Amino acid sequence: MKLVNTKTIKPGAVLAQSIYNENGVVLISSGMSLTDKVIRRLINYGITYVYIEDERTKDIYVESLIPDKLRTEATRTIKDTFTEIKKQGIMEKSYILDKKGKELMDVVKKLTEEIKNNDQSLSMLTDIFLTDNYIFQHSLNVAIYSLAIGVNLNFTNKKLMDIGIGSLLHDVGKIFIEQDILQKPDRLSDEEFEIVKNHTVLGYRFLSKNGGVPSVVAHCAYEHHERLDGSGYPRGLVGNELHTYAKVIGVADVFDAVTSNRVYRDAMLPHEGLEILYAGAVHLFDKEMVEAFKKSIVVFPIGLSVELSDGRKGVVARQNQHLCDRPVIRVVKEKETEVAPYEIDLSKVLNLTIVSVMKD
Known part of the structure; x- marks a missing residue:
């Protein structure tokens, strides 16, 4: 394929x-x-x-790291939780998360087990699922990416549970914002952008006054748009003022946002999303988190058409674990001439690199 x-x-x-x-x-x-x-x-x-x-x-195929059944279960749990919260609205006290907390924890446990017990790197392009609201799929993707970073950094089971719940609920504040603004295809006005930015505060207020989830989860919602240089929001925190979980979720959130299709732009490919993270490493994002993330994902997905530094063209056939930018390539063209397909393992042929991706 x-x-x-x-x-x-x-x-x-x-x-x-x-x-x-x-x-x-x-x-x-x-x-x-x-x-x-x-x-x-x-x-x-x-x-x-x-x-x-x-x-x-035709012999190249893709296996999903997260089983279809689990992805469906997780998405439905997120949707049900967010729908009930929105229906009830921001109240002084809500017991929704007391009821849904166990379901969310079960989802995090299952996702963590799949990531820990599987040697594959993450490739979300292989998971073709559609939802009627971007927030549901985004929340799940960010949780998967955040857990992968946490596993790579040897987080304890307790920390993995915290960051898993925190990432699933990091955007909960957006359900209190008008969908017309969130889905606006044009550039937001300054006033509209301030409304959207307020989702961090709304999420924090809701989560901090309701039980059913660890208290640190509220700070995941509050701080995931903060940046190391103080350019983030809502408080302009700097460096170590950011919670570790916020640093992790910030990386996962940006990557999924730019590699997902939105009403105002097409999705980037993983290598393009990773370039954005590296461009912001040190100033915006914690470099350790970015490095851990790189080790966890597939940069050039299986089936992607690429050009090599010597002009040969082919398709990514297999991945090399922990060498996300040096996969096995099925060569199909040499100097624009079709040839009988053969493979090159970039982990062994070090003088060759992928120089471009062919999107057609």
Whole structure:
């Protein structure tokens, strides 16, 4: 299979990986020959990349680190929790998290077990799930990334539980903000941006006065937009004034935001998102957290078309654990001429590098 941008798919291409909704129901089945209408449907769903069948890479397949059943369960739990909170509104005292806290903890335990017990690196592009609200999927992705960083940094089980719950609920304040502003396709006005920024305060106020989750979870919501140089919000904290969990979630939050499709822009590929984090390392983000994150993710996903430094072109066939930027490449072209496919392991051929990604 090969990973392609939905805007470059030609009619007649065959979908190689099914697309699901948040309840695990198949929306578009693998094996379907894509028509203009279906391709437009994919684009309208906000899907930037999909896997299609390809004769030269038909033996290349992708396995999801997080099982489909667990992803569906986790997304439904997040949605139910946020929906109940929104329905009840910000009150002096709420018992929703007393009821939902155990379910959230169960989700975190299961996610942590999958990450700890699996040698694969994370590749969220292989998880084609759609929800009716970006916040639900984003919250789950940020939790998975944050837990992966925590595992890499040898956090205790208690710390992993705290940061898992904190990351699942880091954006809870957004449910108290008008969706018209959150989903606005145009640039926000200064007034609208201030309203959006207030989600950190709203989330903190809600979580700090309600039981059912560890008290530090409130600070995950409060501080995940703070930055080391004081340029973040809401309080402009500097350096070690930020809680460790906020530093972790800040990295995970930014990466998922830029690699997810939004109403105002297409998703970046993982290597582009990682470049943003490295550009901000030291000044904006904790370098240790960024390094731990790099070790946890797939930078060049399986099926991605790439060009090597000597001009050869191919498709990422397999990953090398802990060497996220040096995968195995299935070469299909030499100097623009198609050749019989063969593989190069970049972990062993050190004079070659990936110099560009072909999105078509």
